[in-house]
Amino acid sequence: MTSSLEEIRTEVLKRVTPSESERKKILSLARKLTEKVREAAKNEGVEADIRVEGSVAKNTWLRDYPEIDVFIRVPTTMPREAFGTVCLEIGKKATEGYRQIERFAEHPYLEAFVDDVCVNVVPCYSVKGGEWISATDRTPFHTDYVKPLLDERMGEEVRLLKRFMKGVAVYGAEIKVGGFSGYLCELLVLNYGSFVEVLRHAENWKERTVIDQEGHYKGKEAVKKNFEEPFVMVDPVDKGRNVAAAVRKEKLDEFIAASRTFLKAPDLKFFYPPETKVLDATELTNKISARGSTIVFISFEAAATVPDVLWGQLYKSQRALRKMIRQQDFTVLRDSVWSDEKNLNIFTFEIENRYLPNMKHHLGPPLRKKRECENFLRKHVEADSTVSGPRVEDGRWIVDVQRKYTDVVKLLNEKLWDGGRRDGVAELVSKAVVDSLEVLVNDEVLKLYSAYSEFAKFLTEYLEGKPRWLT
Amino acid sequence: MTSSLEEIRTEVLKRVTPSESERKKILSLARKLTEKVREAAKNEGVEADIRVEGSVAKNTWLRDYPEIDVFIRVPTTMPREAFGTVCLEIGKKATEGYRQIERFAEHPYLEAFVDDVCVNVVPCYSVKGGEWISATDRTPFHTDYVKPLLDERMGEEVRLLKRFMKGVAVYGAEIKVGGFSGYLCELLVLNYGSFVEVLRHAENWKERTVIDQEGHYKGKEAVKKNFEEPFVMVDPVDKGRNVAAAVRKEKLDEFIAASRTFLKAPDLKFFYPPETKVLDATELTNKISARGSTIVFISFEAAATVPDVLWGQLYKSQRALRKMIRQQDFTVLRDSVWSDEKNLNIFTFEIENRYLPNMKHHLGPPLRKKRECENFLRKHVEADSTVSGPRVEDGRWIVDVQRKYTDVVKLLNEKLWDGGRRDGVAELVSKAVVDSLEVLVNDEVLKLYSAYSEFAKFLTEYLEGKPRWLT
Numbered sequence: 001m002t003s004s005l006e007e008i009r010t011e012v013l014k015r016v017t018p019s020e021s022e023r024k025k026i027l028s029l030a031r032k033l034t035e036k037v038r039e040a041a042k043n044e045g046v047e048a049d050i051r052v053e054g055s056v057a058k059n060t061w062l063r064d065y066p067e068i069d070v071f072i073r074v075p076t077t078m079p080r081e082a083f084g085t086v087c088l089e090i091g092k093k094a095t096e097g098y099r100q101i102e103r104f105a106e107h108p109y110l111e112a113f114v115d116d117v118c119v120n121v122v123p124c125y126s127v128k129g130g131e132w133i134s135a136t137d138r139t140p141f142h143t144d145y146v147k148p149l150l151d152e153r154m155g156e157e158v159r160l161l162k163r164f165m166k167g168v169a170v171y172g173a174e175i176k177v178g179g180f181s182g183y184l185c186e187l188l189v190l191n192y193g194s195f196v197e198v199l200r201h202a203e204n205w206k207e208r209t210v211i212d213q214e215g216h217y218k219g220k221e222a223v224k225k226n227f228e229e230p231f232v233m234v235d236p237v238d239k240g241r242n243v244a245a246a247v248r249k250e251k252l253d254e255f256i257a258a259s260r261t262f263l264k265a266p267d268l269k270f271f272y273p274p275e276t277k278v279l280d281a282t283e284l285t286n287k288i289s290a291r292g293s294t295i296v297f298i299s300f301e302a303a304a305t306v307p308d309v310l311w312g313q314l315y316k317s318q319r320a321l322r323k324m325i326r327q328q329d330f331t332v333l334r335d336s337v338w339s340d341e342k343n344l345n346i347f348t349f350e351i352e353n354r355y356l357p358n359m360k361h362h363l364g365p366p367l368r369k370k371r372e373c374e375n376f377l378r379k380h381v382e383a384d385s386t387v388s389g390p391r392v393e394d395g396r397w398i399v400d401v402q403r404k405y406t407d408v409v410k411l412l413n414e415k416l417w418d419g420g421r422r423d424g425v426a427e428l429v430s431k432a433v434v435d436s437l438e439v440l441v442n443d444e445v446l447k448l449y450s451a452y453s454e455f456a457k458f459l460t461e462y463l464e465g466k467p468r469w470l471t
Numbered sequence: 472m473t474s475s476l477e478e479i480r481t482e483v484l485k486r487v488t489p490s491e492s493e494r495k496k497i498l499s500l501a502r503k504l505t506e507k508v509r510e511a512a513k514n515e516g517v518e519a520d521i522r523v524e525g526s527v528a529k530n531t532w533l534r535d536y537p538e539i540d541v542f543i544r545v546p547t548t549m550p551r552e553a554f555g556t557v558c559l560e561i562g563k564k565a566t567e568g569y570r571q572i573e574r575f576a577e578h579p580y581l582e583a584f585v586d587d588v589c590v591n592v593v594p595c596y597s598v599k600g601g602e603w604i605s606a607t608d609r610t611p612f613h614t615d616y617v618k619p620l621l622d623e624r625m626g627e628e629v630r631l632l633k634r635f636m637k638g639v640a641v642y643g644a645e646i647k648v649g650g651f652s653g654y655l656c657e658l659l660v661l662n663y664g665s666f667v668e669v670l671r672h673a674e675n676w677k678e679r680t681v682i683d684q685e686g687h688y689k690g691k692e693a694v695k696k697n698f699e700e701p702f703v704m705v706d707p708v709d710k711g712r713n714v715a716a717a718v719r720k721e722k723l724d725e726f727i728a729a730s731r732t733f734l735k736a737p738d739l740k741f742f743y744p745p746e747t748k749v750l751d752a753t754e755l756t757n758k759i760s761a762r763g764s765t766i767v768f769i770s771f772e773a774a775a776t777v778p779d780v781l782w783g784q785l786y787k788s789q790r791a792l793r794k795m796i797r798q799q800d801f802t803v804l805r806d807s808v809w810s811d812e813k814n815l816n817i818f819t820f821e822i823e824n825r826y827l828p829n830m831k832h833h834l835g836p837p838l839r840k841k842r843e844c845e846n847f848l849r850k851h852v853e854a855d856s857t858v859s860g861p862r863v864e865d866g867r868w869i870v871d872v873q874r875k876y877t878d879v880v881k882l883l884n885e886k887l888w889d890g891g892r893r894d895g896v897a898e899l900v901s902k903a904v905v906d907s908l909e910v911l912v913n914d915e916v917l918k919l920y921s922a923y924s925e926f927a928k929f930l931t932e933y934l935e936g937k938p939r940w941l942t
Contacts, residue, residue, distance in 0.1 A: 203841070204841075206839065207839065249866070250863065250864075253838055253863045253866055254863055256838055257838065257844075257863050257868075260841065260844070260845075261848070264845075290829060290858070291828060291829055291830050291858060291859070291871075292826075292827070292828035292829035292830065292874075292877060293828040293829075293830065333828075333832065333871075352827065352828055353824045353826070353827070353828070355763075355824070356763070356823065356824070357762060357763035357764040357804075357823055357824070358761060358762055358763035358764075359762050359763065359764070361804065367724055367727055367728065368677065368678065370674070370675075370731065373728075373731070374731075374735075377732070377941070381937075381941060381942070387761070387762060387936075388762070388934060388935065388936030388937070389936040389937045390937055390941065391936055391937045391938060391941075392721065392724045392725055392728050392938075393721075395720065395724055397728075400762075400804075400936060403763075406763060463859060464859065465858075465859030465860040465862055465871060466852075466859070466860045466861055466862045467862060467863075470848070470852060470861065470862075471852070
């Protein structure tokens with residue numbers, strides 16, 4: 001159901017803007033936490049600036065996802081090790097009595113849930129702009145840059161853009177998503193003026209789009225020379241940093257495609273996609289068999305690590321396995337990876353044919369390379385591996401040799417029983433694979449499908465094979 | 472068993488050189504025939520020069536394959552139609568009482584078997600060099616060019632080269648073979664000096680080798696500009712003609728490869744390859760199943776035409792079918808064609824997998840082409856043919872669509888039931904296919920294999936997949 005852009009804006013804003021009382025509650029909670037952290041720091045003997053950063057500081061948070069970032073800004077004299085441990089301790093003290101999780105990015109920080117609100121207590125150094133020591137040192141500068149430029153109306157535009165990006169699944173700079181961060185959304189709105197203008201420009205973004213709001217470089221070519229990512233937003237507070245460095249090409253493309261389709265036919269579903277209706281067991285079996293391909297599922301228990309590390313290793317391993325399967329001449333139609341980040345990971349490889357013939361062409365040298373031809377013939381004429389040939393075809397020697405793997409399932413079991421490190425499977429994934437590998441084909445996956453509802457959703461969407469906003 | 476080059480030369484010469492009495496018999500038969508043809512021409516009122524041409528005239532025939540070419544050289548005033556019919560009549564009269572076959576090349580000629588010797592009575596015009604009217608007009612010039620240059624020893628070298636080329640299956644300019652003519656063998660020996668020298672040069676022939684014995688052109692580049700074939704021997708009697716025009720690239724390559732292997736390890740088998748020991752039914756079945764591929768045989772009864780036309784159409788149809796199968800995404804590993812030229816023709820297509828999945832990737836436009844993307848989405852989002860997608864992959868839209876043909880056997884039956892003209896099957900082949908098509912898979916071919924011993928030999932060699940001289 002297509003509505004007017006204005007109707008949709010209004011409806012979305014109603015949903016994403018915190019009410020006056022909600023806002024007050026969050027801001028008051030933020031103040032209280034700041035106080036508590038300040039006190040805890042004092043008690044630990046740490047002389048620090050305590051500040052609220054992030055979407056709460058900038059008034060750009062989405063109503064359903066409030067997240068309070070309290071930063072402990074310590075002097076540059078504090079040694080790197082104490083920086084992590086002491087601040088973690090401060091966070092713990094300040095949120096004593098609430099659910100707490102230690103997290104790592106570049107260094108440890110504390111996540112806590114206070115009155116059901118997610119709170120991060122994060123250390124950073126109090127540096128001069130440009131003299132960064134830790135990765136979080138820029139954050140206060142981001143807040144200071146954005147805050148004065150974003151009035152109430154512009155805040156609305158940011159909320160619209162964030163919600164749109166969430167809806168079309170490109171929001172979030174974490175490795176799992178590889179999409180757009182909140183700060184990047186704010187800069188996009190500041191640069192183009194409004195949510196709709198961001199989309200209107202995005203639908204025409206070219207191969208390499210660069211934005212340099214503060215004019216740190218002399219022209220776009222200079223920016224392109226300094227960065228290699230597909231989309232570059234030069235950080236206004238740090239000319240050496242691309243705010244969009246985490247944005248993967250496929251997420252950029254999805255955002256461009258979604259922008260176009262939305263502008264042609266605005267619809268609320270871009271912001272709030274309908275829940276995926278999971279296929280039942282019979283439907284699933286029918287759908288898989290109707291494809292006629294072979295879908296191979298590689299399941300193994302989760303490795304104990306933080307999501308960014310896990311997803312980094314999963315993606316790396318996925319690429320490595322894809323390459324390995326292709327090297328053995330199987331045609332990979334598509335592949336994907338799913339994880340609940342706690343119990344189970346599943347790679348999905350869809351293969352054109354599970355089986356290949358016993359023999360394969362092995363190309364020899366072109367006829368004009370006399371010496372190589374001699375060696376090729378010496379090697380293959382009487383060899384056990386030769387099924388047929390050698391013969392000259394299209395100006396070069398060729399021989400049909402025994403193929404090593406004719407069954408992709410056997411291939412995966414053999415390559416993965418010891419973890420697959422030699423083929424490039426990442427370390428933690430490899431360890432988990434050794435302990436708990438299972439290779440399942442087509443509807444053999446039903447037992448996992450029934451046990452893990454999130455996986456069922458994932459697989460249903462995989463078989464659908466298109467963005468949820470595209471109907 | 473490797474022997475010295477000298478031993479082999481001696482042995483081969485013993486076998487290919489006619490004995491003195493044999494030679495006398497052939498030459499006397501040739502003289503008698505010339506007389507008879509002359510008389511018949513006179514009776515028909517045709518004023519013509521009667522000459523023996525070809526290998527008998529040049530003393531280069533192989534002992535086991537004597538073939539007497541008697542040419543009727545008529546005045547240029549004779550109309551083109553009479554030229555064919557009258558000369559055919561003369562040939563018939565002259566060989567009355569013997570087995571006779573009417574043949575066609577550019578025009579009709581007569582083949583007869585006189586005392587078990589093959590005799591061709593061929594018309595040509597008595598032209599001045601360069602003013603060719605019919606294709607055979609050059610022949611007397613070839614004889615006159617070669618004869619004075621070939622002494623007894625050089626004749627031996629030509630016989631060796633011809634026998635070598637026969638042994639490695641590259642001898643003969645007819646369409647079926649696409650190899651080296653007798654005249655080309657003579658010119659090669661004249662150019663390089665001996666049989667072995669031809670091979671020594673051949674093993675180093677480059678991508679495009681050109682020989683211009685009489686220096687008709689100013690350098691090799693000029694020759695290359697005027698001809699496009701892979702190997703060029705400018706006809707000493709006609710600068711516009713490539714004597715090697717009929718030589719296909721694959722035959723040229725085979726000759727080069729055979730030359731190298733022979734020179735490294737001279738062996739009689741290059742001249743006289745051992746008879747192929749045909750596989751029995753069980754061996755055949757095992758060999759096919761061990762490959763794991765799908766071999767599809769397309770059999771149909773022979774079209775009534777002369778061999779050159781038949782083979783031209785068979786090769787053309789083979790290429791067309793290969794292309795058609797590949798267009799439907801099946802992987803053709805190798806293909807070949809067999810014919811006994813009388814009863815049966817069989818195309819052989821070896822396919823990686825008989826079946827393909829029900830769906831296939833259909834690539835859409837790259838994201839940057841906005842208008843094309845819109846059209847692509849409009850066409851595929853709700854289409855019945857869409858199995859999965861559309862989605863963006865590697866910067867372009869892609870959709871998984873229903874595949875039209877998932878079984879290569881069904882594909883061939885459907886495309887060929889009406890002869891396959893639309894897919895490029897040649898006319899006479901197409902007609903024969905309509906009447907008598909059978910598509911057989913793997914060991915279903917056994918009934919034909921058992922019925923046609925020459926096909927059994929062909930298929931055994933196909934499965935072996937290498938030149939017979941390579942062991």
